[in-house]
Amino acid sequence: MPPASRSDGAAAAAPGADRAGPLEFRLSGSGGQGIILAATILAEVACAAGYEVVQTQTYGPEARGGASAAEVIVSRAPIDFPEVEHPDLTLCLSQEAFDRYAASTRAGGFVVYDSGLVEPSGLDGRARLIGLPFTATARELAGTPLAANMVALGALEGLLELVGYPALVDSVHARLPRKLLEGNLKALNAGYEAARSAAPPA
Amino acid sequence: MPAERRLLQGNEAVAEGAIAAGARFFAGYPITPSTEIAETLSRRMPEVGGTFIQMEDEIASIAAVVGASLAGVKSLTATSGPGFSLMQEMIGYAAMTQVPCVIVDVMRGGPSTGLPTEPSQGDVMQARWGTHGEHSVIVLVPSSVEECFTLTVDAFNLSEQYRTPVIVLSDAMVGHMREAVALPLPEELRVAERSEPDVDPDEYDTVMSTLDNILPRPDLGSRFRVHVTGLVYNRRSGVPETGSPDVAQDLGRYLREKIYHHREAIVRVEEFMMEGAEVAVFAYGSVARAARAAVRWARAQGVPVGLVRPITLWPLPTAAVDHMAEQVRTVIVPEMNIRQIAWEVQAAVAGRARVVDYGRVDGALITPEQIKDLVKKEFHYHRFS
Amino acid sequence: MTRHATVEIREHLRSAKTLWCPGCTNGIVTRAMIDAYLSLGLDPEKVTVVAGIGCAGRITAYLDYSTVHTAHGRALAVATGAKLADPELVVSVVMGDGDCAAIGGNHLIHAARRNVDLTAIVFNNDIYGMTGGQAGPTTHEGDLSKTSPFGHPEPAFDICELARAAGATFVARGTPYAYLKLVQLLAAGIVHKGFSLVEVMSNCPTYYGRFNRTPVPAEMLKLQQKQAVPVEKHKAGAPMTEEQFPVGVLHHVERAEYLEAYEEVRRRATGIKV
Numbered sequence: 046m047p048p049a050s051r052s053d054g055a056a057a058a059a060p061g062a063d064r065a066g067p068l069e070f071r072l073s074g075s076g077g078q079g080i081i082l083a084a085t086i087l088a089e090v091a092c093a094a095g096y097e098v099v100q101t102q103t104y105g106p107e108a109r110g111g112a113s114a115a116e117v118i119v120s121r122a123p124i125d126f127p128e129v130e131h132p133d134l135t136l137c138l139s140q141e142a143f144d145r146y147a148a149s150t151r152a153g154g155f156v157v158y159d160s161g162l163v164e165p166s167g168l169d170g171r172a173r174l175i176g177l178p179f180t181a182t183a184r185e186l187a188g189t190p191l192a193a194n195m196v197a198l199g200a201l202e203g204l205l206e207l208v209g210y211p212a213l214v215d216s217v218h219a220r221l222p223r224k225l226l227e228g229n230l231k232a233l234n235a236g237y238e239a240a241r242s243a244a245p246p247a
Numbered sequence: 248m249p250a251e252r253r254l255l256q257g258n259e260a261v262a263e264g265a266i267a268a269g270a271r272f273f274a275g276y277p278i279t280p281s282t283e284i285a286e287t288l289s290r291r292m293p294e295v296g297g298t299f300i301q302m303e304d305e306i307a308s309i310a311a312v313v314g315a316s317l318a319g320v321k322s323l324t325a326t327s328g329p330g331f332s333l334m335q336e337m338i339g340y341a342a343m344t345q346v347p348c349v350i351v352d353v354m355r356g357g358p359s360t361g362l363p364t365e366p367s368q369g370d371v372m373q374a375r376w377g378t379h380g381e382h383s384v385i386v387l388v389p390s391s392v393e394e395c396f397t398l399t400v401d402a403f404n405l406s407e408q409y410r411t412p413v414i415v416l417s418d419a420m421v422g423h424m425r426e427a428v429a430l431p432l433p434e435e436l437r438v439a440e441r442s443e444p445d446v447d448p449d450e451y452d453t454v455m456s457t458l459d460n461i462l463p464r465p466d467l468g469s470r471f472r473v474h475v476t477g478l479v480y481n482r483r484s485g486v487p488e489t490g491s492p493d494v495a496q497d498l499g500r501y502l503r504e505k506i507y508h509h510r511e512a513i514v515r516v517e518e519f520m521m522e523g524a525e526v527a528v529f530a531y532g533s534v535a536r537a538a539r540a541a542v543r544w545a546r547a548q549g550v551p552v553g554l555v556r557p558i559t560l561w562p563l564p565t566a567a568v569d570h571m572a573e574q575v576r577t578v579i580v581p582e583m584n585i586r587q588i589a590w591e592v593q594a595a596v597a598g599r600a601r602v603v604d605y606g607r608v609d610g611a612l613i614t615p616e617q618i619k620d621l622v623k624k625e626f627h628y629h630r631f632s
Numbered sequence: 633m634t635r636h637a638t639v640e641i642r643e644h645l646r647s648a649k650t651l652w653c654p655g656c657t658n659g660i661v662t663r664a665m666i667d668a669y670l671s672l673g674l675d676p677e678k679v680t681v682v683a684g685i686g687c688a689g690r691i692t693a694y695l696d697y698s699t700v701h702t703a704h705g706r707a708l709a710v711a712t713g714a715k716l717a718d719p720e721l722v723v724s725v726v727m728g729d730g731d732c733a734a735i736g737g738n739h740l741i742h743a744a745r746r747n748v749d750l751t752a753i754v755f756n757n758d759i760y761g762m763t764g765g766q767a768g769p770t771t772h773e774g775d776l777s778k779t780s781p782f783g784h785p786e787p788a789f790d791i792c793e794l795a796r797a798a799g800a801t802f803v804a805r806g807t808p809y810a811y812l813k814l815v816q817l818l819a820a821g822i823v824h825k826g827f828s829l830v831e832v833m834s835n836c837p838t839y840y841g842r843f844n845r846t847p848v849p850a851e852m853l854k855l856q857q858k859q860a861v862p863v864e865k866h867k868a869g870a871p872m873t874e875e876q877f878p879v880g881v882l883h884h885v886e887r888a889e890y891l892e893a894y895e896e897v898r899r900r901a902t903g904i905k906v
Binding site (some may be wrong): 272293298306312314316318320322470504 | 685702711714742
């Protein structure tokens with residue numbers, strides 16, 4: 046996997062797990078890319094780690110295609126408002142998702158995008174851009190673009206060190222059928238390592 | 248041992264609450280955003296020896312629920328918007344015949360097909376007055392996944408105790424979101440069991456329920472050989488009697504009073520940061536989440552604002568409204584409809600405080616920012632840095 | 633099938649005084665139902681009669697079993713819930729023709745499709761009686777009624793054909809005129825495991841007869857005798873006029889009953905859990 050492309054240059058301080066306020070995520074992509082599964086795994090792992098968690102999703106009438114998004118809020122304190130407005134991190138696995146959701150990211154937050162599918166533009170340095178080839182990596186290591194969600198999930202943990210990588214591995218073990226496991230775990234690991242080298246946790 | 252924390256969806260929590268409350272019959276019809284309740288119960292009901300049936304429409308669903316409850320099994324249905332409209336006929340029947348049952352309405356934008364996937368609070372008046380004729384129901388409004396569970400249990404208990412349909416008014420936000428929750432363990436729950444009336448069947452007709460002693464309804468197929476009718480009936484004999492104004496008046500008043508006489512025992516309301524509050528936000532369901540965030544923010548700025556959150560929406564918690572009206576100068580009522588509950592609050596406040604309504608019907612959740620803006624107006628901008 | 637003594641019949645009536653008009657055949661069908669229950673030796677505590685709204689629905693106030701007078705058209709859906717909740721109940725569902733085939737038509741076809749063990753007993757008098765004589769789903773083309781003053785422009789439903797097409801596993805038609813045969817058909821429907829429907833061609837001299845045939849009850853009964861053609865004769869090719877209809881057991885097949893099928897669902901559900 047090639048090194049991550051960074052457009053902000055600085056060694057960004059990742060928002061860590063024990064940051065004072067809640068952490069808000071929006072994972073977005075096309076319907077069918079496993080966005081909701083990735084958000085559910087993230088939320089379940091955070092729940093198991095003892096955080097307060099709320100997970101919501103943006104529904105469209107179309108079950109496949111179109112821009113879909115799932116949101117996760119992770120906090121040490123009870124979560125009042127369940128909706129994510131300005132996420133600390135936005136994941137964009139498609140151009141349409143980037144165009145629709147990237148700009149809502151909190152100033153200084155992360156926009157993590159698929160460098161093979163998304164041409165980032167229009168953020169004017171308000172968020173820190175991190176491009177990783179999620180889909181290409183998934184194709185290479187798991188033999189299917191559908192594992193891009195796993196690469197992305199690994200990358201989020203690599204960036205934020207939220208719940209600990211082993212917990213994530215356990216959750217993927219519990220969720221996926223055995224025959225898909227090896228490729229998906231490879232994909233998860235690749236994302237984790239790539240993100241760590243792109244933005245070492247503060 | 249405390250219960251395990253897990254990530255659960257609001258609709259799934261309703262289903263688990265129903266099972267925990269002893270419900271063993273579900274009839275329903277798929278409709279967004281309530282469908283996960285049916286899907287979950289299609290697995291859970293047969294697992295616990297109960298019955299799940301998908302009916303031909305919502306009318307049939309509530310009818311089957313009434314039939315199952317009459318046969319002695321705690322029963323529920325779940326629906327949204329258009330389906331809730333279709334159920335009104337038999338909700339009235341359940342109120343008239345005093346059949347315990349639970350109806351879950353996961354509110355979505357309306358009227359008609361409206362906004363099928365977006366939250367709304369447009370059904371709060373329909374929940375109270377949707378069926379024709381004078382009647383009473385109990386309506387509970389969850390604002391979290393945990394409450395989806397606990398209020399469903401409460402709904403069954405109340406429906407058994409007061410022999411009435413109880414409506415759980417969820418919405419698309421509360422129903423679809425997942426939260427980390429630790430559900431109460433079975434031994435921590437109080438579950439009302441249905442019992443047979445403790446009287447001789449020959450005497451049952453002459454032993455009348457009173458407001459303070461609501462007799463259980465004997466099951467179909469029991470030695471009581473009951474007659475159940477949606478006609479006006481004589482409360483003493485159970486026999487239809489449509490020619491007597493006295494009988495009709497007696498029944499009509501009883502059906503209302505058996506709920507309202509017990510209002511203080513039934514209603515639940517949460518007060519948050521109300522101590523010393525000069526302004527109250529009166530909010531329920533998912534909007535109360537935004538209100539709580541706004542109140543927390545205001546208090547952090549030193550601004551005296553509190554939240555009054557009705558958990559029981561009907562009967563309206565008038566004692567809490569009274570208390571609030573005596574304390575604050577302004578009550579802000581944000582809701583995802585236009586003035587449905589604000590008018591009720593205004594009536595109950597009766598001029599003692601100013602009531603500011605804020606209604607939205609755009610399918611978007613009311614945000615903390617929007618409520619903060621309303622609070623700011625009440626305290627003037629200069630008090631905020 | 634025997635005709636039980638009136639004193640015995642009376643024991644299963646809360647009241648022998650009804651609001652049905654003189655000459656109405658609903659009382660005969662009520663008696664036939666009691667005769668059928670007695671002939672089958674059913675435990676009266678388990679007999680449950682669920683009915684809709686209309687003249688027929690009022691039967692629930694008179695029969696001394698567990699009785700439910702539901703909302704117009706909803707009897708089958710209420711009965712479905714009751715039967716699934718307590719399989720020991722022996723459930724008869726009394727409906728009028730409008731109750732069953734107009735406002736309750738959707739419930740009828742789905743109850744038939746599911747094959748829940750219920751017995752639908754349809755009192756078909758070709759008209760809405762309780763509301764004063766309006767056209768219904770079984771009012772014949774050309775008939776006069778309060779809402780078809782120039783002759784009804786719509787064809788009538790054949791309720792038995794409707795039920796059979798929707799999947800009912802036992803379908804029969806009888807008349808109050810042939811009383812013992814009616815008791816026999818009702819008993820066969822009750823015994824049948826699955827969804828059974830017995831259509832009873834009842835008479836409304838007050839409205840239907842007065843508007844279309846004859847207001848004289850006895851004349852209407854005699855007419856009924858002429859109209860009813862035993863199904864065996866019909867099947868053997870006996871010619872029928874447009875006014876005639878076959879009576880007897882019209883359809884009888886065996887198919888998995890809903891509760892049995894659902895037992896299998898419960899087994900699978902608990903199997904998955906293990």
